[in-house]
Amino acid sequence: MKLTKVFLALLVAGTVSFVSCKPKDADVKAAIDKVLVVNPDFTNATVTVTNGVATLAGEVKDDATKTALEDAVKAVKGVKSVVDNTSVPAPVAPPVIAADDPLTSAVKDATKDYPGVMATVNDGVISLTGTIEKSKLVKLMQALNGLNPKSIDNKLTVK
Amino acid sequence: MTLTEKYKPLTDAAAASGVSDLLVREQDNVLYIDGVAPNGEVKDQLWAKYGEIDPNFTGGDLVMDIKTSIDANVTKVKVTTESSNLNIRKGPGTDQPIVGKAAHGEVITLVSRANEQWWQVRTADGEEGYAYAQYLTPEA
Numbered sequence: 001m002k003l004t005k006v007f008l009a010l011l012v013a014g015t016v017s018f019v020s021c022k023p024k025d026a027d028v029k030a031a032i033d034k035v036l037v038v039n040p041d042f043t044n045a046t047v048t049v050t051n052g053v054a055t056l057a058g059e060v061k062d063d064a065t066k067t068a069l070e071d072a073v074k075a076v077k078g079v080k081s082v083v084d085n086t087s088v089p090a091p092v093a094p095p096v097i098a099a100d101d102p103l104t105s106a107v108k109d110a111t112k113d114y115p116g117v118m119a120t121v122n123d124g125v126i127s128l129t130g131t132i133e134k135s136k137l138v139k140l141m142q143a144l145n146g147l148n149p150k151s152i153d154n155k156l157t158v159k
Numbered sequence: 160m161t162l163t164e165k166y167k168p169l170t171d172a173a174a175a176s177g178v179s180d181l182l183v184r185e186q187d188n189v190l191y192i193d194g195v196a197p198n199g200e201v202k203d204q205l206w207a208k209y210g211e212i213d214p215n216f217t218g219g220d221l222v223m224d225i226k227t228s229i230d231a232n233v234t235k236v237k238v239t240t241e242s243s244n245l246n247i248r249k250g251p252g253t254d255q256p257i258v259g260k261a262a263h264g265e266v267i268t269l270v271s272r273a274n275e276q277w278w279q280v281r282t283a284d285g286e287e288g289y290a291y292a293q294y295l296t297p298e299a
Binding site for chain 2: 092093094095105106108109110112137138139141142143145146147148149150151152153154155156158
């Protein structure tokens with residue numbers, strides 16, 4: 001009986017020491033976190049580790065960063081494999097610039113009620129000359145800014 | 160100072176005042192701010208903020224297109240010209256013939272919003288056509 005108990009105890013101890021030879025998930029995670037902290041591109045990414053499998057989440061700025069992050073995590077000791085669930089934000093749509101013809105007629109409509117204001121359109125740029133009363137300036141600028149110009153070159157004299 | 164920094168008080172105010180679909184990006188030394196304000200007051204506040212940074216809007220480095228959110232159920236609009244009558248035209252454009260007029264302060268029917276600049280309207284007399292949207296204010 002006694003011998004059996006000792007034998008069992010040894011077996012358990014052996015198993016425990018065998019398991020503890022492998023890096024623990026918590027240690028692997030700590031090592032990966034160190035990698036994430038040092039690179040500013042990786043700071044919005046997070047990691048969880050289960051049985052040596054590192055699962056990445058969060059956001060990275062582009063696909064190149066995503067690949068770099070995966071490679072960096074794979075290189076950490078104790079990582080068996082990487083599941084990359086990080087996302088890359090959709091690219092921001094560039095500003096819409098109106099073509100000169102529709103813009104010219106839209107500018108004509110918008111400036112019709114401002115007799116002192118002369119407006120021309122060239123390559124998306126609205127150029128304003130002449131004079132305007134201060135009280136009317138905001139209303140005119142609101143209208144012109146809503147027409148998708150490339151920019152507004154305002155040389156109006158404000159009375 | 161970058162454009163983003165120059166206009167930060169403006170973009171911060173836009174974000175804080177509930178402007179939806181807010182989009183801020185820079186291209187060829189011009190900052191573009193797009194968004195939809197919950198109402199006309201918020202839009203005016205943002206323009207006042209813009210005026211604090213660039214009093215006469217002469218910088219040429221910002222295009223701010225803040226639209227005003229309009230309830231799809233709105234059917235009545237008020238003519239908010241400075242004092243004059245509002246022309247109602249056959250089509251959307253000042254090159255179109257005038258088919259009627261709405262008085263300053265008159266409340267007329269909104270038929271449809273043809274585009275951002277021109278709205279299709281109908282007066283109490285049954286005159287129907289297009290009016291410049293900037294002079295129309297939705298009735299609550």
